[in-house]
Each structure stands twice: as structure tokens, then as C-alpha cells.
Amino acid sequence: MSSDTIVRLPDQATARIPKDNYLTRENGILSWLLTSDHKRIAILYLASITFFFFIGGALAGLIRLELLTPQSDLMATDTYNKVFTMHGVIMIFFFLVPSVPATLGNFLIPMMIGAKDLALPRINLLSWYLYMAGGLLALYTMAVGGVDTGWTFTTPLSTHYVNTNVLTTGLAVFVAGFSSIFTGLNFVVTIHKMRAPGMTWFRLPLFVWAHYAASILMVLATPVVAISIVLIALERTIGIGVFDPTKGGDPLLFQHLFWFYSHPAVYIMILPGMGVISEVISTFSRKRVFGYTAVAFSSVAIAVFGFFVWAHHMFIMGISNYAVLVFSLLTMLVAVPSAIKIFNWTFTLYKGSITFETPMLYTFGFMGLFTIGGLTGVFLGTSGTDIHLTETYFIVAHFHFVMVGGMLMAFLAGIHFWWPKITGRMYPEKISQLAAVVTFIGFNFTFFPQFILGTLGMPRRYASYPPEFQILNVFSTAGATILGVGYLLPVLYLVWSLKYGAVAGNNPWQATGLEWQTQSPPLTENFVEMPIMDHEAYDYEWLEKQEREKEKEVTSAG
């Protein structure tokens, strides 16, 4: 750790955007659609993910509007079912799962480990096309009438009782699943085989460790949801009977298969976000992440434990008491590595030289909200309280705290943090700080009342509710409006900054990762020559020495 507590950010007045970079190397729409450059694919993903986020967000807006009043008056109850189902499907499979890995992970992993590209660049492009095919199919489903099973495709509802578009939605998720499998596979191979000389496992940035753990989950868990969707489709079309009690099948088997993916899937969603947080916290505290090894292994531990807790989604579905006991215990265990991360980030702040740029504000938002989300998860992992709280708004609030308060904050932190690297320009600092604060306030207004609603017993998935719940629902809807503004602002000023933002220079934050030691935006091949890693991760003394030498060169040349 540097003893110098005064942070000196580089003077950007002399910075220029380099003429040759990955954005200018080739032109034309085909150079984007047929690219195999991981950075361009990341941009394709960023654009499409943002698009789907706003569709899912619009649906969330409709849900909150409907819940403004106790009666179901804005839309028919059937429509409401479809709206919350499509909100879930789009947000989970087309936003949260690919959000950080497919955009930031794609862009940064090769750069962080000192490689020219991912190991399988064409497979990487294929994953984007699969993602788009799945996404467009989901939109098509929505246009022709939607689906109302909930994003969980619960049997026997999805196989026997509804006449909505289960098959096309299932196909959309199936296809998007392969996109996720290929992304994860690509990351694992890349991290194993493409590291630059000297980049040992324990010199990898924690962002890479987190993605490695998430990728393992993508590779191992996603095929299971693929086969369960195949089974749903066959059950629905030709009645194979595996989920049909009249033929001896068991709907509960579907739950097991589905949650065997979908529980690890929440770690697929959150782990990459945790990777972002590690980078941001270290950079803006100018300190090595406290307990690097512990944070690295906690990612792996979350991935491993994550595979053995799926049945906590099924406590009231008729699994045996012993199963409840075991899965409850295992669920508590996941809290340990999550807590290790939170504590270590907090210790990283201790005696650091902290500054409050936008990514750091989002990160603080993440730490607070994720902690609340995580702790309420412990309530839900305890079977006694779970039986009271499950299927109420408590659950809704819990996973929105983790996914929106946690993951989305992390995503925004990451986008702001690496925006100068991706585009070569800075985002406007003041307004983005405002956006971060607005998001935080809006988020708490929206989702905190839902914890109270849940404890009072308001069930989820209904278009109407008893009038005594109205005040808290009005709070929640009002908060959602603020939250909407908070999410719209970044889109506006980030697009603005593409043209008018200040030129960033190579390393505006004085961060230590290899990705910051090259020009921004980077060259198509990332580095002029293959980097050699001769220092530990987050070594700020090394960076300081490096900068001093550069200064010396400039003065002696001048």
C-alpha cells in the first residue's frame, strides 16, 4: 500500500483519442455483424441488453401502475399474469444472466489476462446471435399473446392447464441458454489457456476469478434447464408423462430439475457483479483488495455451494422434512462466502484513500442493498420463517434487493468505471453522481415497502389486493417512478458523452489492471506487444513507479 494518501489523478488536458483503435479499425454495419473481436461483440451485447432491459423495465412499470390501486383496473387479471411473466423472463434470461459477463466480461477478460481475444472468437459471435434469436423469439411471443406461467414454467400449470405460448417462450429460453453456455465455456477456456506470461492464477484480478466461478456455473447448470425445457415441450405436445401425475409422473421432478439450474443461475447473475465491485473498491480506495485469496476462493465457494441449495425454493412444495432440514442448512452456508466478500470489501476501505466517483457511489449502493438482500435471504432459508414469508412480497423484495439493488448497481458501477476504457471518453461526473443517488433513493422507495407488505401477508402474483395494503403500494409505485428516472439518466448522458465527453486518456482512475495500461479505446489486438505480468494484482506501488518512469521519459525527451 502506498503511504502517500494524496490521490493524484492524471491530467487529461493533453490526452487524445488514438486514431487507430478497435472502433475505427473497420467501418460499416457488416464489420460489426461479422466481427470476431471480443470488444465489438461486447458492444453488440451492451446495445441489445440495454434494449431488453428497457422492455423488461416497461413491463415492470405496468405492474407497478396496476398495483397502484387495490382493484385490478388497469388491465385484466390474465393480462397482468402475462405482464409479470414476461417481465421475469426478459429480465432474467435476457438481461441479468448475460448483463455483466457478456458485456464487461467479454470486453475485459482478455485484456485483464493479457490476451488478444477470447479463445473462441467465432463461438463468441455465435453466442450473440443465439442471444438475439432467443430475445427476438421472446418478443415475438409477447406480440402474439404472451405466456402466463410465471418465469418458472411451473408444472403442471405449464404442461396441462394454460393455453398461452409456453412452447415459443420455452424455445426462446432454450436458445438463450446455449448462448450462455458458450459464453461460459469460452471464458473458462480463455482463463485457463490464454493468460499472458507471469499472469498466474493468484495474480488474476478478482473480476476474472468471479467470472471464472460464474462460468463454471453456466457450463454445468444451464444444460439442465435445457433438458427440463425439452421435457416440458414434449409433455405439452405429446404427453410423455414424466411430469403428469395421471401417468405416474411427478410435477415435482420438474421443480428439482428447474431449480438445479435456476438457483445456481442467481449466482451466475450476482458473481460477475461481485467481480466488478472488487475492482471498483480497490481502485477508489487505492489499496489492494483486503484478503485477495479469501475473496477469490469465496467466489469459487459460492459457485460450489450454489449447486447444493436448490430445494430451498421448494420448502412448501411437499419435499420431505429431512430434505428441508438439509437444504436449509446448506443455504445458510452460502451466506458465509458472501459475507467474506462484504467484510473484505469493507476492510479494503479501511485506511484507504477513498474518493467518491460515480462507480464508487454505485458500489456503496451495492454493498448496502446486497447486504440487506442477503440477510433477508437467511430469513427465507430458515424453513420456519420461509413457510410464512414465501409466496408473499417479502420474496419479491428479497430477490429485487439482490438482483436490482445488487446486480444492477454493480452493472452500472462497471459500465461507468470502464466507460472511459470502452469509449475513450469520460461520462459527465456530476450528473452521473446524481443518477447514482437517484437510483439508490428510488430503489429503496420501491422495494423496501414490499418487505413490509410481505410480512403483513400480501401475496405475490395477484393483480388486486386488500385495500389496507394500498399506502405501501403507492409508496412502491412512486419509488418505481424515481427509479425509472435513475435508469433513464445514464442512457442519456452516456450517449451524450460518446461525442461530447472529455477525452479520458489511458488510465484516468490510476487503476492497476492490465486493461488500463493500454490506450483507450484499445487496439483491435488489445496490446502493442504481449504484456508480461511481473507484479501482483492491485499493486499500486508498481503503478506509481511505472508512472514516475513515464514522467521521467517525457521530461528527458523534452
Add this chain to the structure above:
Amino acid sequence: MPDNLVHSADAASSAHDEHPPYLRHHFNSAEQQADASNFAMWLFLLTEVMFFGGLFTAYLIYRNWYFPAFVAGSHQLNVVWGATNTLVLILSSFTMAMGVWCAETRRRKGLVLCLSLTFILGLAFLGIKSVEYREKIEKHHVPGFHYSMQSFLDPQSDPEVYAEYHDKPLTPDMAVHTELYFSLYFLMTGMHALHMIIGIGILGFMILRARAGAYTAGHVTFVENFGLYWHFVDIIWIYLFALLYLISRHA
């Protein structure tokens, strides 16, 4: 330690100078490229294991629950055909392995021959499988509207199977579950056959390319990786053969 690393970086960049034509721009050496794609293939097979794993789980659970139905259902399968198919696939795995060896030792004719044999054996497997499927269709053992429990309610109506196993009639409650057995049978063997069909398609493509001299000029990754896939599909079959055909022989 850093000295070593610098040295290895030099080694990598000197390997870069040789530049075999198939080396893609983002790899430092042909070895790294082959390593990476081999590793990717193993990971892909891991996803396949998980994919089939869902089906195997369903099979094992229902077999445990409806043991008599699954035994009676299993007795309907023709072990001779199943064993023949197992031999055919093991043989095809051998010819595939020889194909990989031919590619590595740059024998173009040998490679084309081995791939063609694998191709033919693959088709033979599907042919035998379709004979078996046809038998199931004739006996109305395909799940769905036309499904018939006759063979299980009254085993003597099915003299060939009865002669071999002397099954006792199942109660109607239990006989219903034979449909689940055949659902799983068709699902698992069908999913396996789908993998075979994809494999045979790729084999056809490879034969055409191999005749033009591909794979025998040092760049054998594709053949090796396909070989892994083929062996994997073979192994899945061996499990299916054991679980569907053999396990209930003496039950």
C-alpha cells in the same frame, strides 16, 4: 521466477515467427491453439453430461418408484439387437480412433477410409435402431393415444417375450406406468440418436474435406475433437444399453 517467465515469453514469440497457416491471429503458438480447442471440447462434453444427466435422473427416480413396470417394460427390448448395436458402436469408436491416428501421422487415404467406415457403422447403428423402433410401433408401445398395455396385463398375449421371461401380469395400476418407461426409453435413445445423426452429418463433411487433403497437413484438432464427441456418444449408449436393456434381465 520472473526471469523464467520472460524467457518463456521469448520462446512463445519465436514460435510465432514460424506461423503455420492455420494458426489464428489471437494465439501465440499452434500448441496453445490446439490445447484451447481440445479443452473447449472437453467442457462441451461436460455440458452434454449434464444435459443427459437430467434424463438419467428422471429414469432412476421412476425406476425406483415403479420397479415392476420398468422391469416388464425392459423385457420388451430386444437384447440381441441392443448388443449388436453396442458392438457396432464400439467398433465405430475403434475406426474413429484409427482415423485420429491416421490424421496425426498424415495418412490421407487411411483417414478417408477410417472416417468412411465410422460413417457406415453410424448408419448401421441407426438402421438397427429403426428396426427396434418399428417393433415398438407395431406392438403399440409408443406412448400416446395408441399406447396399449396388453403385453403387461396379459403377458401370454406376447408369446415371444413370455417364452423368455415368464412375466407375471401387472396390476392395471402398475401397468399404466409402463408408458412412462417407454417415454423415457424413446426420449433417451431418441436424444442419443439425434446426437448420432448430427455426428454422421459432420462425418460426411469431414470425409469430403479429408479427400481434399484437409486434416493430414499437421492441423488435426478438428478430427481429434470430433473423435472425442464420437466416443462420448458411444459411452452414452453403453450406459443406455446397461440401464434400459440389461439391468432387468434377471429381475
